[in-house]
Amino acid sequence: MATNGGIVIVGGGLAAARTAEQLRRAEYTGPITIVSDEQHLPYDRPPLSKEVLRNPEHDVVLKPQEFYDERNITLRLGAAAQSVDTAAKVLTLADGSALEYDELVIATGLAPKRIPSFPDLEGIRVLRSIGESAALREHAATARRAVIIGAGFIGCEVAASLRQLGVDVVIVEPQPTPLASVLGEQIGALVTRLHEAEGVDVRCGVGVASVAGTGKVEKVVLSDGTELDADVVVVGIGSYPVTGWLEGSGIAVDNGVVCDDAGRTSAEHVWAIGDVASWRSEVGHQVRVEHWSNVAEQARVLVPAILGQEPGSAAISVPYFWSDQYDVKIQCLGEPAADDVVHIVEDDGRKFLAYYERDGVVTAVVGGGMPGRVMKARGKIAAGAPIADVLPASS
Template sequence: MTTSSGSSGVVIVGGGLAAARTAEQLRRSEYAGAITIVGDEVHLPYDRPPLSKDVLRAETDDVTLKPAEFYAEKGIELLLGNAVSSVDTGAQRVTLNDGTQLAYDQLVIATGLTPKRISSFPELAGIHVLRSLEDSLALRRAAGAARRAVVVGAGFIGCEVAASMRSLGVGVVLIEPQPAPLASVLGEQIGGLVARLHDSEGVDVRCGVGVARVDGDGRVQSVTLSDGTELTADLVVVGIGSVPVTDWLEGSGIDVDNGVVCDEVGRTSAPHVWAVGDVASWRDVSGSQVRVEHWSNVADQVRVMVPAMLGQDAPTAVTVPYFWSDQYDVKIQCLGEPEATDTVHLVDDDGRKFLAYFEREGVLVGVVGAAMSGPVMKARSKIAARASIADVLA
C-alpha cells in the first residue's frame, strides 16, 4: 500500500540523532511540508553515547532526545519498528519491510552504523556487541551476574565499556591487537596514557595480541589469545568498530563507498536524496571523501544540508571537529583532526590528567586532553587558524 501521509514532503530513514536533528532543523528553517521519520527500532529517537556509560552503569534508562509531544507539536510523523528495505529513486519512493510504500520529495539517509562482528566466534550466550538500547540493557543484565569479562577492541567503545564494567565490579581484560588503546586514532604515545588510566583502575590491558578462539558449552567460558594465553571469561564484548548501514541501498543507483557518497552539502548521486551522520561520506574542502562518526558532527552537517535542500543559503563558518570519551572520572576530549602519524607534544601530564598538541608540517592540527576541558577548548581558535606549533608552544 501507499500511505497518503507520506505522498510528499521529506522522508528521513533512520531513527537516531541524525534523523531527529534533521527534522528539527527543517522546522527551524520554516519548512512547512510533511516530515516522516522511519526507524527500525521501536524507541523514540535517542542518544547513543550514554549506552556505553550511564545506561550500562544503570544510572539511567532514559536517553530519549525529545519526548513524543515534541514530534506531535512539530507535525513530525514517526514510523518506528519498521525498517526501509529499498528505495526507487526514479519513482521517489521507499518500501518498508511490511510492504508500506512512502513517496518523497526529498529523502534523507540517516541510518547510522552497525557493529562489526567476528565471524569465527561461535554462537554462544555471553557474547555481546553494543549499538542499540537493547544491546546496552542486555549487557547490563549480563554484567550483573558476571565475574570476568573480556573486551575485544580498545577503541573508544571498548575503553568505555571496560571502564563501566569496572565500576560494576567486574574483572576486565581489555584486548587490543594494536600497540596501545586508540593507537590507530591518536597514536601510541597517547594510547599509552589511556592504557595507564585503565591499568590504574584494575583493568588488565593486553596489547599487541588478538583473539584466536572462544570456547564454551552453550555459554562462553574461555577466550584463547593469539599468543596462546587462555583467559577465563563469562562475558565477552566485541568492540572492533562499525560499518555504515547501506545494504538496503543495493540496486538503487546511489553511490556507496565506505558510506553514502555525498558532495560538500550532503547531496548524493541520486536526485533529491541526501545523507547525514555516521553513514554519510561528505566531500571536504580538499576534495577528499570523509566519513566522520562523532556526535557533534551531526549538528554541523544538518546546518549545512537542510538549507541546501530547501534552496537557502548555507552557512560557511569553519568548524573544528570535536569529540569526547568519558572513562571513569576522566573526560578525554579531542579537537581538530589529529592522526596517529602526527608529531605529539605532551605539555601536561600528572599521571592521570594530560594535555597534548598534535603537529603536522609545523601546524597545530589537533589537541587531546584528559580532564583538561579548559585548555582543550581554548585551542579551538588556534586550530581553526592553523596556528604555528612554535607559537602555540611559546
C-alpha cells in the same frame, strides 16, 4: 517543492531527529516522516557504553513524543527500510509497506562489526542499541570476568563501565596500545595507564584466536595461546555504515553514502547526513566523519539545500569529540594523526594535555581531564598556528 510525499528521513538517532527539527525551524510545512528500525523514540547513542550501561534510569531520548506531535512529525518506529526506488521515489519497508517521498534523507548511521567465526554463544555482545546496552548491563550484574575485544573508544568506555560495576576486565587489542590508530601510541600509553590504575588487565599486541563454551561463553583463546576465563565478551572492533538496504538503488556507496558538499547523493532527491554520509570536503576529498558534533554542522547545510534556500555562512569548523572513561573526560579538538609529533605538556599521573604537530603546525590538542585547556586551543588549530604558539616556553 511538491509536498505529496513530503520529506522521509531514514534513521533513529541524532542525525534523523536534528534534520526533522531543522526542517521545521526553516519553516518547511510539508509532511515529515521519520522511519526507524527500532521501537524507541530517536535517541542519543554515545551514552550507551557509559551512563546507560551503568544506570538503567539514564534517559537518552532526544525529544519526547510531544515534540513530534506538536510539529506534525510522523514516526514510523520498528519499521526497517528495505529498499528504495529512486525513479518512482518510493521507499519500501521490511513489513512490505511503501512510502512515497519528495525528498529522502538517509541517516542510518553505523552498525558494529562482528566476528563471523565466533559460535553463537550466550554472553557475546556488541553495542549499538538501547536493547543491547540493557542486555549487557543485565549480564554484568552476575558476571565476574569480562573480556573486551578491541581498545577503541567503545571498547575502552565499556571496559571502564564494567569495571565500575565491579566486573574483572581484560582488554585485548592487536595494536601496540589502546587508541593507537586514532591518537598515537604516546597517548595510548596514558590511556593504558588510566585503565591499569583501575584494575583492568590491558593486553596489547595480541589478537583473539577463538572463543569457547557450552551454550554460553566460558573461555577466550588469544593468538599467543593464552586462555582467559570469561562470563561475558564484548566485541568492539569498529563499525560500518548501514547501507546494505541501498543495494540495487543506484545510489553511490563507497565507505558510506557518497555525497557532495551539501549532502546530495548520486540520485536526485536523495540526501545523506551523519555517520553514514561521506561528504565532499573543501579540497575535494570524500570524508565520512563519525563525531557527534558533526551532525549539527551538516544539518545547517543540508536543510537549506533541500529546501532550495540560501545556506547561512559556514563558521570555521574544528572537529571535536570526547570519551568519558572513569572520572576522566578524554577530549580531542582538531584532526590528530597517529604519526603526528606529540608534545605532552602536562601529565600528573592521571590527567594529561598534549599538542599534535605536523609540518610545524598545531593540528590537534588532546586532553584527559582538562576541558578548559583543550577548548582554549580551538582558535589556534583553526588558524593553523605554528606549534610554538601553543607550547609552553620550556617545551
